[in-house]
Amino acid sequence: MTRFHQFLNSIDLWVWHGIYPGSFLHAVLCNNLSQAIGHADEESRNELFEIVRFLHNACPSICWGSEERVNRWRVMNHDDRIALVDSSSYPRSNPAGKTP
Numbered sequence: 001m002t003r004f005h006q007f008l009n010s011i012d013l014w015v016w017h018g019i020y021p022g023s024f025l026h027a028v029l030c031n032n033l034s035q036a037i038g039h040a041d042e043e044s045r046n047e048l049f050e051i052v053r054f055l056h057n058a059c060p061s062i063c064w065g066s067e068e069r070v071n072r073w074r075v076m077n078h079d080d081r082i083a084l085v086d087s088s089s090y091p092r093s094n095p096a097g098k099t100p
Contacts, residue, residue: 016094029064060088
């Protein structure tokens, strides 16, 4: 499994269940470039463009883009989060079914 696919798995858990993805991806989700770079190892830095492109093209904008959005998504009711993702065009399946 490539590092990018590991990041996608973490993003899936974030999108579907609000599970904290780690400090690097959290900073990326919050759109905090300097913090993301500060938490990134070399492989993470190399994947940063692809991660952001995936977020921009595939993820519901309500769950990333600012610290405020990320915090709201994290505390959102699970059923509401699932309904929002189901109604979006998020291209990846729920990694844990319908339960967190």
